[in-house]
Amino acid sequence: MAATGRHVICRGRELVERGRGVRFKVLRHGVETPAFAIRFNGKVHAYLNRCAHRMLELDWNAGDFFDAFGEVLLCATHGARYAPASGVCVGGPCARAGLVKLAVIEDDADVCLEAVDEVHLVATDELT
Numbered sequence: 001m002a003a004t005g006r007h008v009i010c011r012g013r014e015l016v017e018r019g020r021g022v023r024f025k026v027l028r029h030g031v032e033t034p035a036f037a038i039r040f041n042g043k044v045h046a047y048l049n050r051c052a053h054r055m056l057e058l059d060w061n062a063g064d065f066f067d068a069f070g071e072v073l074l075c076a077t078h079g080a081r082y083a084p085a086s087g088v089c090v091g092g093p094c095a096r097a098g099l100v101k102l103a104v105i106e107d108d109a110d111v112c113l114e115a116v117d118e119v120h121l122v123a124t125d126e127l128t
């Protein structure tokens with residue numbers, strides 16, 4: 001049976017332009033998977049926290065996804081670089097594979113995951 005709806009990830013003010021991201025977990029195809037949300041050029045974007053190179057989490061320290069210039073999302077392990085607005089690989093060992101983008105919306109003051117049949121919010125890091 002389809003389960004749809006919106007689930008709050010965090011407050012919108014927690015996501016500062018090109019600043020630290022918010023980590024959360026989703027259940028995707030029945031598997032609990034880390035994910036994160038960031039703000040770039042005013043818009044919120046969210047991805048599975050799985051580098052396309054070796055499926056490792058990207059962040060340097062928990063929540064640190066951007067490079068020093070705030071221009072790309074950077075994998076801490078081998079330096080794969082991704083476009084913040086699309087998750088497309090723009091350099092490094094990710095070759096042409098990109099991040100898996102999640103559907104999020106900023107609804108009033110909240111950032112919400114739009115749950116679809118195969119993706120559901122499990123928890124934010126603050127709750128785990």
Ligand code: FES
Pocket residue numbers: 051052053054055056075076077078079080092093094
């Ligand atoms: S695991 Fe991310 S670049 Fe290798």
